[in-house]
Amino acid sequence: MHNALQIPEILENILENLNRKLLSVVSRTCLVFRDPALDLLWKNHATLGDLIRCMPSDAWKEVLTSTPDTVTSVLTFARPLVSSDWPRFQLYASRIKCLEVRPSLYRSGRGFEIEAKVLLDLSIHRPCSILFPHLQELLWTTWAVTPKFQLDTFHFIDIFLGPNLRKLNISYGGASETEAKHFLSSLRRKAPKLLSLNISNFSKAPVSLNMSALARFTELQTLIVPITAPEDVVFISSLPRLHVLDLTLSLSVSREANFRRDLEVNRSRRTSTHPASVVRSLTVREVGLDTFAAIMRTWDHHALEAIFVSSLRPSKAAAFQEFVHALTTHCSPSSLTSIRLIDYGVVAVSRARMAEEFTITPMIFSPILSFTKIRHYEVSSPFSFAFDNAFVRQLxxxxxxxxxxxxxxxDGRSALSQVTLEGLTVFPLHCPSLALLGIVLHQASKVVSTPIICNDTPILLDFGQAPIQDPADVARFISGLYTYVTKFCHLSRFTDYTYAIHGDTRSRAGLLHGWTKVADLYSDFAKVRAEDQRRE
Structure with a gap:
């Protein structure tokens, strides 16, 4: 055998390029390949069912159930486990770095389920307290309590925790408030090296968690968690190495106002030794922009790179202005690259109310322009941006x-926008890497001259429900800006009635016809532009 194959790094690099079937074959070829191949085979793709099937064949059984659509195999133990059942289980369990534990999965056209009682048997009969000594990542899903299996399985997660666990993701935990608090209180002792924790679906309903216990995880870098109380934010803000923070709040409008007030009170009680924020990505779900601003102010200064805010209710322009103020006073303009503000609610807004409460003017928006490293800016809400060509150029x-x-x-309405086709010429020149441009046009009217810029970056365009006069003229103009428009996204709006502004009498059918013609004609114009560019 070549001496190079006795160097672990070289051997691992070779084996990493083999699929699972070949790894299994190689592991049985010779002793030199056996351990490295088995390590890779079990490292990241193991399930609990795979391990149980490594036990003696008389220790477990599978019961097949059939429906017209699928065949499901239900795995359970056939008898009480004894010490001789465990050696192969432990041999492979010690190699696992990433493990998914869930009641069912679908693989190769077949369903596989594990009976809830399996967890109870593993807990009772396991030969040692730590079955997975090298496990670094655990993805856990709690078994549902059914009439057949009245067994609460959440606390069996302890079977899989260990001293080397770095990442824990709990889906559909189903934990009660008491269970959740006890789990968090003991987690530091059971998984002391944890770097990433996702408990966003810890329980069926929002519960008050013991966030003070999380404050002891001083090495934690990623935290995805539901919160219910202002002091939760204060405890979390004390984590000195937290880079990714994802919070979910489920509060009514009135409770959200109380949350903001109490958060300010808690923030004022902070000690002077409170660490500066190193959070790079901040996500807050199911809140308004004003509540997000209050959470952001918990830290004195941010080096944020990405912001994501989602809400089930629309935020008004005043809340957007508060968000902008918090951004400019608490966040470094040299670090922020992404802002996403998403509203998942369905709301009907009258024209009068839109103009009064949801209009974003250049004066409100312009402070954000100081964040010169922005690469992604997305707003999905009832806001109407009252911009003109001059401000679009500044942007x-x-x-x-x-x-x-x-x-x-x-909803893409053009009533307040003053941006015209001519205002778009700045983008292919000054934003050469732009891959999506969504901006509501006041009107796609006849243009005086057609630009010859011909940026060939693939791009998606969305112009809202802009009125259109001459489709051929518009198509010709756009082809002078971009020669590779992959989609006109706003076409779908003309058949979408999700957002409705009362009193609207505009013919969506006419808009659909006009912009569809633009899309058709654009292809021909773009081909000519591209050919001219090649000749030059």
């Missing part, structure tokens, strides 16, 4: 690195 000049600009994800 493009301020964000030369932007790849995704979406200001047209509301």
């Amino acid at each position: 493009a000049m301020a964000w030369p690195e932007i790849t995704h600009l979406d200001l047209a994800r509301d």
Whole structure:
């Protein structure tokens, strides 16, 4: 055998390029290959069912159930486990770095289920307290309590925790408030090296968790968690190495106002030794922009790179202004690259109310332009951006690195926008990497001259429900800006009645016809532009 094959790094690099079937074959070829191949075979793709099937064949059984659509195998133990059942289980369990534990999965056209009682048997008969000594990542799903199996399985997660666990993801935990608090209180002792914790689906309903216990995880880098109380944010803000923070709040509008007030009180009680934030990605779900701003102010200063806010209710312009103020006073303009503000609620807004409460003017928006590293800016809400060509030019000049600009994800109405086709010429020149441009046009009217810029970056365009006069003229103009438009996204709006503004009499059918013609004609114009570019 070549001496190079006795070097572990070389052997591992070779084996990493083999699929699972070949790894299984290689592991049985010779002793030199056996351990490295088995390590890779079990490292990241193991399930609990795979391990149980490694036990003696008389220790477990599978019961097949059939429906017209699928065949399901239900795995359970056939008898009480004894010490001689465990050697092969432990041999492979010690190699596992990533393990998924769930009641069922679908693989190769067949369903596989594990009976809940299996967890009870493993807990009772296991030969040692730590079955998975090298496990680094655990993905856990709690078994549902059914009339057949009245067994609460959440606490059996302890079987899989260990001293080397780095990442824990709990889906559909089903834990009660008492169970959740006890689990968090004991987690530091059971998984002391934890770096990433996702408990966003810890319980069926929002419960008050013991966030003070999480404050002891000083090495924690990623935290995805539901919160119910302002003090939870304060405890979390004390984590000195937290890079990714994802919070979910489920509060009514009135409770959200109380949450903001109490958060300010808790923030004022902070000690002077409170660490500066190192959070790079901050996500807050199911809240308004004003509540997000209050959470952001918990830290004195941010070096944030990405912000994501989602809400089930629309935020008004005043809340957006508060968000902008918190952003400019608590966040470094040299670090932030992504802002996404998403509203998942369905809301009907009258024109009068839109103009009064949901209009974003250049004066409100312009402070964000100081964040010159922005690459992704997306707003999906009832906001209407009252911009004109001059301000759009300022925006493009301020964000030369932007790849995704979406200001047209509301209902796309053009009533307040003053942006015209001519205003778009700044983007292919000053934002050469732009891959999505969403901006509501006041009107796609006849243009005086057609630009010859011909940026060939693939791009998606969304112009809202802009009126259109001459489709051929518009198609010709756009082809002078971009020669590779992959999709006109706003076409789908003309058949979408999700958002409705009362009193609207505009013919969506006419808009659909006009912009569909633009899309058809654009292809021909773009081909000519591209051919001219090649000749030059």
